[in-house]
Amino acid sequence: MTDETPSQQPEQQPEQQPEQQPEQQPGQQPGQRPEQKAPDVPTPMPAPKKPRTPNLALRRLRTGFKPSRGQAIVAIVLALVGCVAVVQVRVNRADDGYQNARREDLIAILDGLGQNTRRLESEIADLEERKNSLSSSxxxxxxARDQAEAQIRTLGILAGTLPAVGQxxxxxxxxxxxxxxSSNLLDAIEELRDAGAEAIQINGSVRVVASTDFVDDPPGIKIDGQKVTSPYVIEAIGESHNLAEAANFPGGLVSEVTGPQVGGTAEVNELDSVSxxxxxxxxxxxxxxxxxxPTK
Structure with missing residues (x-):
């Protein structure tokens, strides 16, 4: 008996599926593996900032430089005291000329002031008399016409439009x-005016009024456009003694002209009548x- 050996059929291998190639990306070379993306890593949150603590030293420094109300008041008081001190120094300097003056000169100045006071009082009395006469005449x-004419004469002398005569x-x-x-000559005119001069002329040809100007024009001086030269003759009407004392006052006209700055001479004559x-x-x-x- 023949043993029949069953024929062994070869085992069928499962069909191998072709390995699926990943999809090629645009611009990728064949056979090149696609780039693997790194996994998303969560962004760490920033640590909270610590609150700044104010610098104590800086705060104290700012407080020290910031003036308080008391400091402001003290500063104002010191400023006022400084202003008063400056004014006092200027007043003291201005008084030095009188402190060094002789007794006779000071008496002459007081006499001049007294005379000006009496003259002003006389003018006040005259105006009062005019007022009363207008009321009762x-x-x-x-x-009114007579008083207007008198006023015109007075103003004409002051304005230099009328001649004048007197001591x-x-x-x-x-x-x-x-x-x-010109400064020397202007100083002389101012001193005479301060002493009560009512009318002034120079070299018999120039009348000095409020608008008169003096300009240097060597050799000489131009007064209101008219040139005058040495000797300069100044004639002034007023109380003769007061005018002479004003010219001879130390540091005044005579001292200035006869001093080394000018080196000239000065002669002062008191006259009963000056024309x-x-x-x-x-x-x-x-x-x-x-x-x-103004209407009343």
Missing amino acids: ADKAQT GVRITLNDPQGKMT ITALHAPDEHRYARPAPS
């Missing part, structure tokens, strides 16, 4: 070296007009 129109002084200044300036004939031609006012009288 039967012919008020004529009285006063004649001051002759010689300047052989030609060093006298001033030079007249001033006033310019026409372009802008100023008389203001209307």
